[in-house]
Amino acid sequence: MINKFSSLLFIIFLISCQNKPDKKKESTIKDKDGNVSEYAVDFTPLTTVYKKKTADDLEIFFNEKFNTKDFSGSFLVAKNGEILYENYSGYAYKEKDIKITAETPIHLASVSKVITAVTVLKLVDEGKLKLDDFVTTILPEFPHKETTVRMLLNHRSGLRNYAYFTDDKGVWDKKKPLTNQDVLRLLATKDIGLESKPGSRFGYCNTNYALLALIIEKVTKKTYTQVLQEKIFDPLGMKHTFVFDNLENKEKVSQSYKNNYLRLAFEFLDQVYGDKNIYSTPRDLLQFDLALYSEKFLSKKMKAEMFKGYSYERKGTKNYGLGIRMLEFETGQKYFFHNGWWHGNTASYVTLQKDSVTLIAISNKFSRKPYQTKRLAPRFGDYPFEFNDEEGE
Template structure:
């Protein structure tokens, strides 16, 4: 081989080797850069979460990895499509962690006759999930030293005829009060052509002194009357109508711009309507203007703002939060219990899941809070369906919970 050919051959080998080295270094740098970016996102340096989903009561939380979000989205999409195929939900569904929305979807009509669509800003009736917000208003009044958990109800509402019942017993459903929906259905007690109001409930209790279902604080007995009376307590302590008090204490401070308390006279023509499963309209009745136990209209995004505020000492002190998120009824063994305005599942393993469901006419709602994992899930529909209540089964996607989730419910 000539010297020229040898040098040329050697030069090409060096050039080819250099290209491989260059490509390897570039790939390594890109991989390192991506890994560093992921590490930076996943670092323990907590940042103040200021996404649109949150209220002014922000908390320090860890940003989610894009890979984490995409993996959860795939599972949540599959769960949604299985339970509400072919755009059948007629409402809103949202799942968030650390205040960051992972998955949300809105579809259907708030008013079928007018063709008004449901979107992220459409308030829907959240039914008994309203109790969570009513309880929070009471706790905020306690935080301001305007009220105490152990206060007797008749020390605030003098005509309330049951001496032993306290504010706490109303909150945790241990009062024994009869359900107003039952005694107000008796035509000898109430003319059902007239709308029933919260003050009417108190007046009927004072007038008839209905027998209690059980001795106060003896056991748990879920009852809407408890929260209708709590709304009157809020009015008496604040000197304001419940609707205005909730706006000033909860909705406005948290930036819940699409949330309000229903007013039958003002809102019956404009609010989202309620439908049976076959899209037949539910008619209003004499119980549709009672609030505290129901009648708050809201959106999943607004409820996420509320959920995140419950982690903030600026909104409610940690002592009261711990009082709210603990069980009060252990007369019978089991996993189910009730706190102060919140239901819970407690397992022997130590895991806890907090939630509240709601139903009124065709409206169904569910709020699930995985407190340890900073996860919130919401489903609200104004067309009757029980599938709304299934979202708690998603808990194993976010933590160790002894819940069986069918393999075909989510992505593998």
Template sequence: MTLIKKANIAQLLVLSLAISSCAKEIKKVELTDAKLPKNVLPIVKPASKDSTQLSADYIATKKIKIENFYQKNWPNNTMNGSFLVAQNGQIIYEKYNGLANFRDKDTITSETPLHIASVSKVLTATVILKLINAKRLDLDQKVTTLLDRFPYPEVTVRTLLNHRSGIRNYSYFTDRKANIWDRHKTLTNQDLLDLMATKNIGLEFKTDSRFAYCNTNYAMLALIIEKVTKLSYIEAMDKMLFQPLGMTHSFVCDIKKDKKRIVPSYKASKVEIGIDYLDGVYGDKNIYSTPRDLLKFDLARNSKNFLEPELWAQVFKPYSNERKGTKNYGLGIRMINWETGQNFYFHNGWWHGNTSSYITLPEEKVVIIALSNKMTRNTYAVRKLAKLFGDYPFKLEDEE
């Protein structure tokens, strides 16, 4: 065998090994959550826009109706916030109006992160669900097996997610009348756990006996994320959500470091609302984001392989229906379930002067997002726009 032939064979062997190595790398990347090595965090993978392009006429027709709604809901551009409507991942309408800071006169743009308040719960729940999907956590696992000194033996991950834990709201048991916390000190998630473990704070009701919306549930879920990922909540959200999805204008607020970074909030009268002792708690709130970033999140969350089908179905199961009614809560998502069989999925938020609304319509592949840093309940009216895309029994202003 000549030296040239030997050299060619050697090159082929190297190339073959390289191809084999690449194939293994590709296979590793494509592993399902449950098959990932325990030292690899599951992440939410980006989803592309729907291949079905909306026609120019369709977009124009919807845009006119949404603009009419916008002008009636926020006359004279009084929103002071961010607003976006998209379908198939394609933006039909967006508007950015008002000031991020009334003192500095900074305007709100598509890149201005606003406090999304309780819409943060949807993102916290998403990371928890990915950890469950990856078998790092069980939906019905007792919280006592995860958090040291957690005092309620019957509370599970599921009952935190669906607000059936019976735990009391931290804003009530740490208020001035309770006299168990120095309100001059910033409260943290760990402080909440310590208080519940040492101050004899009993449950409001027996676990899983009824529904009661409670921020403390999601503060505990944030601690569980930290326990399972061995990262801070801030780092875990960044590595599992924000970075992989390209949510470049989204972050969890660290109240000690980000005071100058965050957009302030205001009363309807434009009086600034300052930071208080509750602003250090995260999981239930404290995420800042933009509509465009939340569109990326919504696309990924509603993608085909986001969760195993059985787990995905449980997300949208109504858990708060002890009494007959349409209003319900799933796993990190609010819902309205009408007798006609039509379902409407959303989450609203309010914190200080910040209001938020996230509406996700998986069947129609529509997302509607409204954020404001000046107190107004008009943010929540954007749900009416769902009627433009499906059989939802809401009334738009021009029909009233």
């Protein structure tokens, strides 16, 4: 009888321990030197049972939707700063037999815009510029006087995409790499024109973020790369994250492939940064995402500006904040994310702010699979989705 009673107590004790928060959890955000970052935020630790059950579910999801035999890239899901599941497969450089690991930086494509936007917002917090400053007050050669910094951030500038207007006859010699400064000079000296009146409607455009990178450089008197290193990468311990700003280094980075592993060549547009050209890992992006919960990293005011919609000229759930896409449901729930697609690189960054959940998928071999990360959102909160297997960037 005593033995049975003792066994029962042990089982109750074991179950109790499994359902208690993990007190051994350390602060998630550490700086480049391994010290606790000033931007570290305390979340409620998850229970062992929750982590095990969720990890099992996520593994099933990954095997069904991604399949490591076909997927080349990185995948991570975290809640409250704790990684629940991650997977790394494929090749960073197949011809050299370099495989993708947790420490392999992959091109983020347009997910880079989120980091560019946050850098601008941090400069606003520091008083180095204002959201409603006219671009001409910072970049005097810019030809459109009505355009503001905010319009660049929320894609309401009406500008044409540099990837398209450089196709116009006589605008650019495609044998030469295009730079951010070239984009500005072309706008100033060529008859590029506008897609729409500044501030009148939403028009997603890479030119906006190429110019924002120049604005960052102008107001700080430093390179875009230096500023991101000092304000984002080093304080958050993003050791495997960098800006690609020199085509001479193209052999040193993860490559881009078609879905049959045919390697894609770099081209004249591949040196422009701000809108793209940040390479990172899911673990580093998790550090960045967690910092967004800290008002020391980004003020409450700037965060409110970032995570609100600006384009309501058309009815629907889709909207765009300052460097972040969103879906605004009739229930009041909001889903925040940014996708990316550049050459064979596709990426998805999802930040479920209300639920403190981070979903990240990055691929360097063309695949729409990273965009399917949103299928996991209902697993963590009330997101009334209708799913589409063919959804794009």
